[in-house]
Amino acid sequence: MAKLLLIDDSPMRPDLEAALRARGYDLTVVADGQDGLREARADAFDCICLDLLTPTLHGFELIQLLRSTFSTLRTPIVAVTDKTYNTDLRQALTLGADAVLERMAGQEPIIAAVEEQLAAVRVTFWGVRGSIASPGPETARYGGNTPCVTVSHGRETLILDAGTGIRRLGLVLQSEARGRPLTCSLLVTHTHWDHIQGFPFFVPAYGAANKVDIWGPRSLTRPLEDVLRGQMNPEYFPVALGDMAARIVVHEIRERVFDVGPFKVQHAYMNHPSITLGYRVTIAGRTVVYATDTEPFGRLLGQVAPTSVAADVHALDSRLVSLASNADLYIADAQYVSSEYRTKAGWGHCAAEDAVSIAHEASVKRLALFSHDPMQDDDAVDRKVSASQALAAALSPESKMVVLGAREGQSVRL
Ligand SMILES: [Zn+2]
Known part of the structure; x- marks a missing residue:
């Protein structure tokens, strides 16, 4: 009880x-x-x-x-x-x-x-910035840490990505345990630095009585565990992965649907350089979709594809629409706005307009614009959020979809 x-x-x-x-x-x-x-x-x-x-x-x-x-x-x-x-x-x-x-x-x-x-199911943002940590007075309101999000229900917590935001989360989890052994579950979308570089500073991984399970995709050339080990080579970091005291178990994802404790997880491949997954997490009747680091096929290929295949190009994005379908919260890559995207096509990220359009097609209840570009200061993110809210209202005046800009420290109750 x-x-x-x-x-x-x-x-x-x-x-x-x-x-x-x-x-x-x-x-x-x-x-x-x-x-x-x-x-x-x-x-x-x-x-x-x-x-x-x-x-x-x-x-x-x-x-x-x-x-x-x-x-x-x-x-x-x-x-x-x-x-x-x-x-x-x-x-x-x-x-x-x-x-x-x-x-x-x-x-x-x-x-x-x-x-x-x-x-309640709670989603908490510990890091919302794409590419590189960008702390400073210009980013103080939305936060400068790279991706880390938790989905919690009761005392169960699932961690999504290990960007620099995971450092503070680790301190919170360790304090909550009050000296008792801790088991942490972490899903990594891919191993680009901004999604794993906080892990060496994740305090629970240093506790001998603790266990950390990490799930993620196999890389192109090496097992996931080797890639995680690589960022802690002595050339880069003073402590090796194997010297962290906790029991660390790395799982490469093979199944389309799998369980992490009480969380049911589905995944889909994202359109992003290297092997990148987006996740659909369900717990206690609530669904959260975490699909950061992806670029819409429609926008990228639409510019170069002949008209005869344009419809097929758009259909490629339907996989993301079905992953996000009817989610209570869709945490979406919205690194740029359209005008910024033009010079950054092929970098593997969305414009906020794409996030709104996919969220609209997927009939999600809430959309969190995520992975803010380090070049966007707080006022620029404010403008991106307002423009996205206006676009969502224009796409469907009767829609009740809530559009928010993910902010470090913010908790959303579903
Ligand atoms: Zn990436």
Whole structure:
């Protein structure tokens, strides 16, 4: 049963406590904010339910502290308040609570919010930049780390790609484990540097009690494990792959559909130099498609193909459409905009317009524009996102597809 921490000293707490116990949750209850923080840091909880008026540490401060600590960064927080000011409710969400409820509305909405958090599938972006890490004031809002994304449900996490964003994720996973052995599952799309170069800095790979499973495609000339080993040759890095203390197992993907723990994974080959996979991940009835580093056949070949084969060229992109079909979230290569693409045709990436058109054809619910070009500063990404939203609305005025620009640190709840 899910483990819950209730931090609450309201005179109305006994009702909430009784209602949560009646649902069979493994419940820890404290009345004081400082005690709550200590409990939350000491043990892993599936959800923290906290009152905004706890003594010694106000709920706002408590949320801030929980969100700035690696071990509780990802724990769902449901805030409850006896107050009814809209500004307070909004503030709790801004600080990082996942839901906020007025206690006067009764126990049922609070319990429903807790259940919703426990059932949710979350996608978190740890690195969203294509090609090369590009930190700096110009990229501070969307982030400068290269690709790394997680799909999580409960305590299960699947990692997609090991760009430089995986470094911070590793610190979070290690803190969440609180000294216990950790098993990590990583799917790599391909072995271009920007998708693997964070791995040597993935802290869980250095823990002797840990295990790291890595799945990916075989390279053109060498087994996947050799390629990963190669980037840690002594010429490039002081620690060899084999000297990392964790048990590291590399799997080359052969099956069209396979399971990684509770995650069901399908793949398709992308149109990108070297062997590159796009993934369709399903868990708890939700589907996330991660198809970065691909170039539309229609746009690339359409310029050179004779008219007689133009339809066939477009049909080549239908494989990507079927991979993304009806996804709850489609994380798409959108490295360029059309005007930038012209000088970069054949580099293996999409323009955002292509991502919108494929997402539209695939009837996805949400589209995350991903793999931002290092030359795009935050304002340029803003413009790319706005133009893509306008294009999506023009393609289908009645469509409810949400278009967002993937931002480092952002979590999307499906
Ligand atoms: Zn690539």
